Amino acid sequence: MIRLALQTKGRLNEESLAIIREAGIKVEDSKRKLLSRASNFPLEILYLRDDDIPHAVAAGIADIGIVGENEVAEKGFKVDVLQKLGFGKCRISLAIPKGESYQDLSYFRGKRIATSYPNILGEFFTSNGINADIEEIAGSVEIAPAVGIADAIFDIVSSGGTLISNGLKEVEKVFYSEAALIATPGLGGEKGEILSRLLFRLGAVERSRG
Numbered sequence: 001m002i003r004l005a006l007q008t009k010g011r012l013n014e015e016s017l018a019i020i021r022e023a024g025i026k027v028e029d030s031k032r033k034l035l036s037r038a039s040n041f042p043l044e045i046l047y048l049r050d051d052d053i054p055h056a057v058a059a060g061i062a063d064i065g066i067v068g069e070n071e072v073a074e075k076g077f078k079v080d081v082l083q084k085l086g087f088g089k090c091r092i093s094l095a096i097p098k099g100e101s102y103q104d105l106s107y108f109r110g111k112r113i114a115t116s117y118p119n120i121l122g123e124f125f126t127s128n129g130i131n132a133d134i135e136e137i138a139g140s141v142e143i144a145p146a147v148g149i150a151d152a153i154f155d156i157v158s159s160g161g162t163l164i165s166n167g168l169k170e171v172e173k174v175f176y177s178e179a180a181l182i183a184t185p186g187l188g189g190e191k192g193e194i195l196s197r198l199l200f201r202l203g204a205v206e207r208s209r210g
């Protein structure tokens with residue numbers, strides 16, 4: 001038996017379940033139980049918040065998981081990224097008030113930047129020699145400039161609509177992400193063998209999706 005961590009609800013939940021089901025594995029959604037067993041494959045699903053999936057997989061609470069690469073990179077836990085899954089695509093970008101003029105990264109020197117991804121941003125600034133004040137905030141990052149608690153933001157963007165409706169413009173695309181299958185490093189034995197079978201099926205789904 002192998003244990004797969006999926007997001008309970010949210011942007012990745014439906015497509016994660018869809019890919020497992022397309023692989024021919026019969027599983028229940030998270031509405032009934034937070035831990036449930038597939039009826040025709042040696043797999044059980046543990047439903048978690050996406051933020052908790054990298055740790056759960058690194059610690060072996062789950063053997064594998066489906067989560068955004070952004071969460072894997074931000075949390076920094078040691079997991080193997082086995083396969084990108086082609087959904088949940090987004091980027092994490094720096095954005096500033098739309099009336100500001102922007103030339104290059106030196107704009108951010110000494111500025112306050114609100115984000116839920118302080119580690120990814122901190123590494124990016126360090127490697128580019130930018131000294132800025134990173135303010136970690138949990139939700140509604142995009143309103144931080146309007147309410148005066150930050151000069152700029154570093155947040156997830158997909159269509160860009162949220163930035164526009166908050167009077168912001170995207171000036172640097174820093175990190176590209178999509179959903180990925182991750183695993184506890186060094187899974188072997190029976191679990192390793194089940195994982196190979198699962199990867200084979202996911203490969204077939206990917207080929208049939210084109």
Ligand code: PRT
Pocket residue numbers: 007008009010011012048049050051067068069070071088089090155156157158159160161162163177178179
């Ligand atoms: O409850 P839980 O903690 O599990 O979920 P969550 O609320 O933390 O995450 P959720 O469900 O919003 O997102 C899960 C994952 O989906 C993220 O970690 C990304 O990997 C991926 N993803 C893909 C996105 C987006 N696209 C996205 N557009 N996550 C968030 N957004 C948000 C973004 O934060 C911003 O507020 O959507 C807004 C921007 O969208 P646009 O289209 O207006 O640019």
Ligand code: ZN
Pocket residue numbers: 049050051
């Ligand atoms: Zn989350």
